[in-house]
Amino acid sequence: MIVDNDLLSIQQARILAENASMAQRKLATFSQEQLDEIVERVADAVEQHADALAVMSREETDYGRWQDKQLKNRFVCRHVREQLRGMRCVGVIGEDREKHIMDIGVPVGVVVALCPSTSPVSTAVYTTLIAIKSGNAVIFSPHPRAAKSMGKVLDIMIEAAQSHGLPEGCLSYLGTVTKSGTEELMRHAATSLIMISGVPGMLKAAHAAGKPVIFGGTGNGPAFIERTADIRQAVCDIIRSKTFDNGIAPSAEQSIVVDSCIAQQVRSVLQESGAYFMTEEESLRLGELLFCQNGRRRTGMVGVSAATLARKAGISAPQNVTVLIAERKYVSDADPYSRELLSPVLAFYVEDDWMHACEKCIELLLHERNAHTLVIHSGDEEVIRQFALKKPVGRMLVNTPATLGGMGATTNLFPSMILGSGSAGFGITSDNVSPLNFIYTRKVGYGEGSRDGMHGASPVAEKACAESGMSNDYSTTSTMQTVQQILVEAIKAMNSSADR
Structure with a gap:
């Protein structure tokens, strides 16, 4: 029987994306403490296999030295994990009681991740840790040259994560990898963010998908x-x-x-x-x-x-x-x-x-x-x-x-296996990519006025009230209409000035 791998990969992509979307809705209800516990257990599981995975990826790809790949694997499982401890990514992540403002961390949803064949294991582990830490589902499209080593480490992480509460479908990967399947993953309505690390050949397709793209690209430093x-x-x-x-x-x-x-x-x-x-x-x-x-x-x-x-x-x-x-x-x-x-x-x-x-x-x-x-x-x-x-x-x-220094081992930059690629417009950030790049921040601001006055209101608002003879009680309909009229006149004046 002849199997069309393109069609099979596209079908897998659709199933994975839909399952990840449903699973991430459950994950979005988890507290930061629950997410942190899963991160710890995943890092523990990978660390036990760090040496074997380094040898496996070196033998499969023929790139680099297994001893240095071992160091990168341990760097992620130890140093990165320590850096992630105590970091808040979901729920209330910042609060200023004096100014009455608050920041809420919200996961972006489903991340599609493409990892390089040069560092397949450490990059896959790092991406998984920061995705779970920030409450996101992540689907990998393994590099064909490193499919076995990436599949091995992802299987280890999936087992460890799901046994400690990660909803099934939040961490997955394409079993049949083709360009068509990867493009389907990126285009699918259920996916929210595309992360490409060291795979510049997929950039054009990623941008065509119409999603935000993080590009951890090549360098010429x-x-x-x-x-x-x-x-x-x-x-x-x-x-x-x-x-x-x-x-x-x-x-x-x-x-x-x-x-x-x-x-x-x-x-x-x-x-x-x-x-x-x-x-x-x-x-x-x-x-x-x-x-x-x-x-x-x-x-x-x-x-x-x-x-x-x-x-x-x-x-x-x-x-x-x-x-x-x-x-x-x-x-x-x-x-x-x-x-x-x-x-x-x-x-x-x-x-x-x-x-x-x-x-x-x-x-x-x-x-x-x-x-x-x-x-x-x-x-x-x-x-x-x-x-x-x-x-x-x-x-x-x-x-x-x-x-x-770039990966944060000899500097105080955030320790990361994914380094944003400058200001050339390929991606949305030049950061050392962290869990904070996988969330958006919902801003919360409390009104400073009250029905009895405008305590704490801005000087501009108070001046506008004084000049218009407007009552400080801005809860009434007439007062709101006056505010609207002031804004309309201000906009007209700005437009007139711009025309001149």
């Missing part, structure tokens, strides 16, 4: 080493970051921009740290291997070690090489080193001063239009401030490894 920086520490941070999981984190450095007066010193420290500066011929040879002629990344060149890349390109680098470096002058569409390199490879630019370096960083950030993450290593607070003010970027990190 430079690291600027300014003349006042601690050079050894800066190089150590960059090497540590770029070799973590073999450079596949979206926030990882893609290039180094250096002040010319310290360029030779930076070069020497990089070489001491195992970096290999390629000749122009070697750079061209590796560049041809990194991407196909149609611009796609070539299979087998993502998330592998620098030694493996050197061997494939016929480069005579030492066996213990940490990163490969290509010296460049210009940012160009034709140059592969101007693009995001999901591997331990870095471009190296030298600029005369921090102002020229500033312009180079902007070029690099905007080259792939995602403006993800920028790192600056500097001891000059004014230079740091100027970079922060001028760069079109989602996050700027100071004196820290980009991979670890």
